[in-house]
Amino acid sequence: MKIHKYDTIIVGAGGAGMRAAIESSKNSRTAVLTKLYPTRSHTGAAQGGMAAALANVEEDNWEWHTFDTIKGGDYLVDQDAAEILAKEAIDSVLDLEKMGLPFNRTPDGTIDQRRFGGHSRNHGEAPVRRSCYAADRTGHMILQTLYQNCVKQGVEFYNEFYVLDLLLTEKDGVRRTAGVVAYDLASGEIQVFRAKSVVFASGGNGKFFKVSSNAHTLTGDGQAAALRRGLPLEDMEFFQFHPTGIWKMGILLTEGARGEGGILRNRDGERFMETYAPVMKDLASRDVVSRAIYTEIREGRGCGADKDHVFLDLTHLPPEQLDAKLPDITEFARTYLGIEPYTDPIPIQPTAHYAMGGIPTNVEGEVLSDNTTPVPGLYAAGEVACVSVHGANRLGTNSLLDINVFGRRAGIAAAEYAGGAEFVELPEDPTRFVEDEVENLRDATGTERVVDIRRALQQTMDKNVMVFRSEQTLKEAVEQIGDLRKRYKNISVQDKGKRFNTDLLEALELGNLLDLAEVTAVSALARKESRGGHYREDFPDRDDVNFMRHTMAFREVGDDGTESIRLDYKPVVQTRYQPMERKY
Amino acid sequence: MSSAVMDKAEAEAKQPASHLITATFRIRRFNPEVSEEASWEDFQLEIDPKERVLDALHQIKWEIDGTLTFRRSCAHGICGSDAMRINGRNRLACKTLIKDLNPDQPITVEAIKGLTLLKDLVVDMEPFFQAYRDVMPFLVTSGNEPTRERLQSAEDRERFDDTTKCILCAACTSSCPVFWNDGQYFGPAAIVNAHRFIFDSRDEAGEQRLEILNDKDGVWRCRTVFNCTEACPRGIEVTKAIQEVKRALITRRF
Numbered sequence: 001m002k003i004h005k006y007d008t009i010i011v012g013a014g015g016a017g018m019r020a021a022i023e024s025s026k027n028s029r030t031a032v033l034t035k036l037y038p039t040r041s042h043t044g045a046a047q048g049g050m051a052a053a054l055a056n057v058e059e060d061n062w063e064w065h066t067f068d069t070i071k072g073g074d075y076l077v078d079q080d081a082a083e084i085l086a087k088e089a090i091d092s093v094l095d096l097e098k099m100g101l102p103f104n105r106t107p108d109g110t111i112d113q114r115r116f117g118g119h120s121r122n123h124g125e126a127p128v129r130r131s132c133y134a135a136d137r138t139g140h141m142i143l144q145t146l147y148q149n150c151v152k153q154g155v156e157f158y159n160e161f162y163v164l165d166l167l168l169t170e171k172d173g174v175r176r177t178a179g180v181v182a183y184d185l186a187s188g189e190i191q192v193f194r195a196k197s198v199v200f201a202s203g204g205n206g207k208f209f210k211v212s213s214n215a216h217t218l219t220g221d222g223q224a225a226a227l228r229r230g231l232p233l234e235d236m237e238f239f240q241f242h243p244t245g246i247w248k249m250g251i252l253l254t255e256g257a258r259g260e261g262g263i264l265r266n267r268d269g270e271r272f273m274e275t276y277a278p279v280m281k282d283l284a285s286r287d288v289v290s291r292a293i294y295t296e297i298r299e300g301r302g303c304g305a306d307k308d309h310v311f312l313d314l315t316h317l318p319p320e321q322l323d324a325k326l327p328d329i330t331e332f333a334r335t336y337l338g339i340e341p342y343t344d345p346i347p348i349q350p351t352a353h354y355a356m357g358g359i360p361t362n363v364e365g366e367v368l369s370d371n372t373t374p375v376p377g378l379y380a381a382g383e384v385a386c387v388s389v390h391g392a393n394r395l396g397t398n399s400l401l402d403i404n405v406f407g408r409r410a411g412i413a414a415a416e417y418a419g420g421a422e423f424v425e426l427p428e429d430p431t432r433f434v435e436d437e438v439e440n441l442r443d444a445t446g447t448e449r450v451v452d453i454r455r456a457l458q459q460t461m462d463k464n465v466m467v468f469r470s471e472q473t474l475k476e477a478v479e480q481i482g483d484l485r486k487r488y489k490n491i492s493v494q495d496k497g498k499r500f501n502t503d504l505l506e507a508l509e510l511g512n513l514l515d516l517a518e519v520t521a522v523s524a525l526a527r528k529e530s531r532g533g534h535y536r537e538d539f540p541d542r543d544d545v546n547f548m549r550h551t552m553a554f555r556e557v558g559d560d561g562t563e564s565i566r567l568d569y570k571p572v573v574q575t576r577y578q579p580m581e582r583k584y
Numbered sequence: 585m586s587s588a589v590m591d592k593a594e595a596e597a598k599q600p601a602s603h604l605i606t607a608t609f610r611i612r613r614f615n616p617e618v619s620e621e622a623s624w625e626d627f628q629l630e631i632d633p634k635e636r637v638l639d640a641l642h643q644i645k646w647e648i649d650g651t652l653t654f655r656r657s658c659a660h661g662i663c664g665s666d667a668m669r670i671n672g673r674n675r676l677a678c679k680t681l682i683k684d685l686n687p688d689q690p691i692t693v694e695a696i697k698g699l700t701l702l703k704d705l706v707v708d709m710e711p712f713f714q715a716y717r718d719v720m721p722f723l724v725t726s727g728n729e730p731t732r733e734r735l736q737s738a739e740d741r742e743r744f745d746d747t748t749k750c751i752l753c754a755a756c757t758s759s760c761p762v763f764w765n766d767g768q769y770f771g772p773a774a775i776v777n778a779h780r781f782i783f784d785s786r787d788e789a790g791e792q793r794l795e796i797l798n799d800k801d802g803v804w805r806c807r808t809v810f811n812c813t814e815a816c817p818r819g820i821e822v823t824k825a826i827q828e829v830k831r832a833l834i835t836r837r838f
Contacts, residue, residue, distance in 0.1 A: 037709060039752050040663040096731040100723030102741060102748050109735035134748075140662065141748065147723035148722040184703065212651070217655040251660045332660060337677060494650030497617045500703045503650040 001431060002191040007418035009162045009180055009195040011222060014041030015139070016382025016410070017201030018146035021155045024199070024356040029419045031192065033161040033182050035202075035217060038147045042203060042215040043403065046139025047329065048116060048256035049131030050096075050404070051397035052089035056110045062086040064122060065130065067508060069398060070577050073284045073356075073391020074116040074532035075540065076235070076550065078573035081363050081387045085398070085405050090520030092404040095130045103144040104325075105136050114325075115259040118395040118584070127259075127283050131397045136254050136328045142400055162505060164434045166198065166225045168375070169424045174367070177377030178424040181434045185505065188498030190431050190438065196421045197377045197414040200226070200359060200367070201407060204240070204383035207509075209352030209466070210458035210519045213245055213252040217509075220337040222384040224512035226359045227519065228433075231369055232552040234386040234570070235357035236516065237524035238533045240394055241467050242446075243289040245351025247309040253329045253348060255396040257312060260325050264293065265311045265345065266301040272310075277584035278471035284584035286543045287393040287533045290350040294467050303332045303347060311345035350467060356394055356533065357523075358386040360552065365410030371552065371570040377417055377424070381410035388550060391572075392532020441507050443521040446490035450507050453484050455489065457510075457517055460484075465521055470537045474525040481518045488514055515555070522565045523551045544579055548572055604630045607687040609640055612694035612775045614701050615651065624700070626690065634681035637670055640727050641677060641705075652704035661817055664753030669694045672756040674815040696758035698767060700768040712754045715770045717795055719778040724789035737799065740785040747825050749818040756812035756822050767802045772812035775803055779825040782838050794833050803829050 008024045010017045015032035024030045032038070053060040053066040065086035070077045097103060097111060104112040113129040121128040134141040150157075165181040179194040205220025206212045222461040227233055243264070244253040258264070264282050266272050276292040284292075293310050299388035301310050314322060314330075319342045320328050330341045339346055359380040362369050366374035367385075382403045389402055464473035488511060493505035529543035530536050557563050597751060607629055622646070627644045636658055645652045655665040661679040667780035668677055670693050671685055677693070685691050697706035725734075748775060757763050757771030778797055782790040797803040812822035830837040 036657055036663075037664070037713070037752075038663050040657050042658060042663070045658050045660070094733055099725075099730055099788070100781075100784070102744070103733075105736055105738045105741050107738065109737050111733050137749070140751070144748075144750075151717050152722040180754045216659060217657045217665065328662075335661070335681070365805070390790075449646075450650075495653075496613065497651070499615070499617055500653050500706050502653050503645070 002189065003137070003194060004031070004191065005194045005423070007195065008197045008199065008414045009193050010199045010201060010565065011180060011560055012041070012200065012202035012382070012384070013038035013157065014382065015043035015142055015146060015203060015400065016364070016407035017199070018150050019404050019407030020199045020201055020381060020411030020414065022149050022153060023408055024415040025153055025155045026415070028197070028415035030415070031156045031158060031193065033158045033163050033180065035160065035162045035221070037159050037240065038150070038157060039143055041143060042182065044140045044143040044216055045215065045252060046400050047136040047254035047398045048259065049114065049133035049138045050093060050142070050400035051116065051119060051130050051395070052401065053086065053130060054090060054113060054134055056112060056133065057104055059121065060130055061127055062090065064120065064128070065089065066144070067123050067577060068119050069389060069395055070391070071124070071582055072395040073393055073509055074582055075544070075577070076238070076388065076391030076531060076546065076572055077577040078388050079575040079577055080573050081389045083575065085389045085401060089401050090404045092408070096142065096145055096404065097380055099143050099145050099149045100200055101134065103132055108464060112409060114256060115283060116396045117255045117258070117283045117289070118280070119397070120280070124279065124447050127280060131256070131259065133256065135324070136256055136326045137422040139400060142404070151433050156183070160576055162508070163202070163221065164437065164508065165227065166229050167427055167430050168229055169427045170272060175375060176424045177375060178426050181431050183434065185500055188265055188501060190434050192430050194423055194426060195417040196423055197211045199410050200380040200384050201410070201413045204355045205513065205556065206352045207357065207518045208461050208513045210462045210510060211245060211248070211250040211349065212352040213242055213250050214352065219509035220512050220516040221509070222380070223358055224515045226367070226542055227515060227555045230554065230556050231367065232360055232376070232568070233357060233519055234360040234381060234550050234552055235523070236355070236520045236538060237551060238356035238392050239352060239388040239520065239525050240286055240354040240356060240533050241290040241350040242353035243286055243293055243350050244312050244348040246332065247347035247349050249336060251476060252350035252351065253287070253312060254326070255328055257314060260321060261310055261317050262314045264289070265313050266296045267303045267307065268301060268536060272296050272301070280584035283391055285395060287535070288584055290467050291535060293350055305495070309347045309349045310511065312348045313345040314341045315343055315345060317578060318362050326524070347378065348489060354394055354399060355383055356386065356388070356390040356392065361385045361387055363387065363409070364413045366413065377421060378469060379410040379414045381406040392534060437508065438504065441493055441504055446492040448487050448491045449511050450491060450493070453487055454510050454513070457484055461517055465524060468535055468537055469524055471525065476520040478518070478525060481514060481521060485514050485518065519553045519565055523553050523567065524566050527551065548579065600796060601617055604785070605633050605687055605806040607640070607643065607671045607682060608690040610692045611704070611731060613704055615703050619837050626833065631682060633681070633687055635682055636678050637680045637682060637685070637691070638666055638677040641693070653703045656708055662751060664751035667696050667755040667758070669696055674759040676753060676755065676817045679817050693734065696754060698764045699754070711767060712757060712771070712773065713752070715774040716752065716777055719770065719774045720789055720793050721777040721781065721813040722783040723784065723787050724734055725786060726788055734786045736785055743785070744780050747776045749820050750776050750780070751818060753817060755815040755817055759815040760809040761809060761811065762807060764804050768803070769805045770797065770802055772826060775826050776820060776822055779829050782829065783833060790832070792836050797829060803833065806830070
């Protein structure tokens with residue numbers, strides 16, 4: 001068994017992981033373990049921009065940004081964290097520019113900015129230009145720029161190393177970080193990486209929905225590893241559905257399209273968002289717009305033969321503007337739908353997009369084992385984490401911001417910790433869990449196939465845990481996921497080899513998705529209110545008396561081996577903003 | 585919105601759900617754990633021609649043969665994982681629709697060329713990334729950092745816009761006959777990424793990058809075959825970028 005030793009291990013090479021690596025590698029011997037090659041991460045699929053109150057094109061300030069973030073998150077946001085996010089946004093964008101990021105420019109040569117959903121001037125008066133962007137390729141540019149700077153700094157990468165387990169060792173009554181176990185996809189070898197500090201930056205888990213903007217590889221590997229090791233997951237019931245996914249495919253069409261003036265229309269050509277959000281209209285927050293779209297569809301005003309989608313209309317915008325500001329999404333419409341966006345509206349439907357919940361951390365990126373206690377040496381940042389700056393609904397352009405602000409913070413903190421800490425002994429037989437998992441799957445002769453279970457999981461999630469939820473749908477989901485978990489135990493893979501066994505990899509990923517889907521559905525069932533991205537038809541109002549609190553879900557295994565989810569709750573940090581009714 | 589637009593959209597949406605066709609996918613298989621020889625294998629699928637080649641590969645992997653191995657992630661042409669040789673031409677499997685491939689004939693799918701084959705459609709990407717890393721693909725500046733952003737005019741920003749689109753999929757480099765014959769050649773993708781910085785008004789290491797590309801394995805190896813431009817799934821004018829680097833080497837102006 002190969003055992004590597006680094007001061008700091010970073011799991012994941014998307015925006016958060018590479019931003020963390022740029023910091024930690026300056027002061028700490030760092031390696032990045034990544035399931036994909038670094039520039040393959042889904043950060044690259046982000047389009048519209050990164051929010052920061054630079055005030056380059058109109059009056060703006062970070063306090064307005066803080067307020068919008070908290071309101072956008074339906075007051076479930078931890079307000080101290082949101083303030084840090086908005087304040088540090090400005091330097092975060094400037095840092096990226098100095099690293100080389102090719103932002104679009106104003107006539108003065110400064111970074112250009114555009115409108116985005118939920119971002120407003122003076123606490124909701126009108127939309128504000130806050131999104132710093134590079135055409136509709138902002139995520140691509142961030143990912144490339146961060147990788148370029150990792151190359152410049154000589155950051156060490158282990159590409160196509162799939163982290164399957166987190167190693168914690170108890171010492172003086174406290175569980176401390178000892179390292180991770182990874183599966184080398186090329187060789188099929190299981191290897192141990194000892195480290196003083198570990199940063200999880202492994203991304204989201206949106207692949208448990210069928211209509212999803214997420215990459216095939218977004219299977220919640222970090223969240224699932226933490227959960228298995230007894231750590232909580234926070235606010236997993238809050239999942240964002242982006243209003244404009246390509247109909248049936250789910251491919252993202254940026255909110256920047258509406259920021260540039262695009263309009264949503266129903267089958268009668270009506271600009272229906274005027275009814276739902278008189279001030280912000282098409283630029284209301286994503287949860288509001290997604291619910292509006294499904295309300296239109298449910299009430300028979302959807303488009304097409306099955307009235308199952310609406311239109312994103314860009315036909316009134318000059319072709320030059322589309323070419324300059326939205327080149328990629330217009331090409332997606334041409335490639336995948338055969339539609340010319342200059343002249344034809346684009347059929348869209350909401351698409352599963354972003355997990356607001358994840359591994360709980362404090363504002364330094366330290367992972368919490370309960371409501372307040374950090375796990376020594378363990379950090380998380382980006383979509384895998386829950387700080388919580390997004391609360392019940394994330395604002396567009398705040399995730400590219402989150403990965404930069406909290407990726408940086410986690411990288412600094414992890415290196416600092418490693419500088420003053422000793423290596424912790426490895427637990428006994430450190431690879432046992434992973435070896436058992438991998439060998440069991442490889443040797444299994446069960447009759448169930450990955451594809452059938454994954455399809456059934458995605459179907460039940462789309463049907464029962466999407467934009468509209470109720471006790472009935474959530475109970476159905478919990479029951480069906482439970483059945484699927486049983487079926488999963490009877491799974492087998494066809495590829496029995498060691499080299500690049502992606503058949504095995506997909507089976508492992510499915511196991512993670514099942515675990516996280518269960519937590520999501522159970523957490524959603526217990527939250528008997530509607531808030532942000534979590535909408536309960538049986539409890540349509542927000543209930544601040546009983547539910548102004550974060551959900552903390554733990555996996556428990558009884559003496560007889562039965563597994564269950566235990567829910568606990570954590571207070572929301574409120575500083576200067578009192579909860580108000582949310583109107584756009 | 586004009587009623588004409590509504591009518592058109594309505595008509596499009598009313599088109600019947602696509603019919604399935606039978607298509608043959610002829611895939612170049614290689615698994616050194618089983619055999620040292622690569623061989624072709626045919627798979628017949630019932631599939632919607634509007635689906636992507638990636639969807640066909642998934643259908644084979646998930647329904648027929650789990651050992652079929654390929655890389656993929658985003659599935660919409662952004663992550664650069666799934667460049668492969670489809671009907672003899674380098675493309676992304678996730679950006680190639682079956683209907684555009686004449687599915688009456690067998691559709692051939694094989695790994696990109698010029699990089700060591702590891703398994704089925706998976707090649708060793710390390711030499712490709714090494715060439716990229718060798719051209720200093722990062723902004724180099726001197727002096728004190730400004731407190732705010734560096735200024736750049738919209739025209740200066742536009743100057744290198746095309747080459748910022750690169751997703752490092754290797755479709756261009758692995759379509760280049762010079763690269764096939766001699767893996768030491770930097771290849772189009774590395775030159776594209778050098779171009780991206782050489783022509784960035786903020787950067788100060790253009791001369792150094794030009795010297796790197798002036799090497800015997802550098803830009804002069806390009807024979808202007810245009811395969812790279814044709815292969816680029818992002819529509820980058822790769823050959824033009826290479827020509828601009830050559831010209832900069834001669835004029836030392838950029």
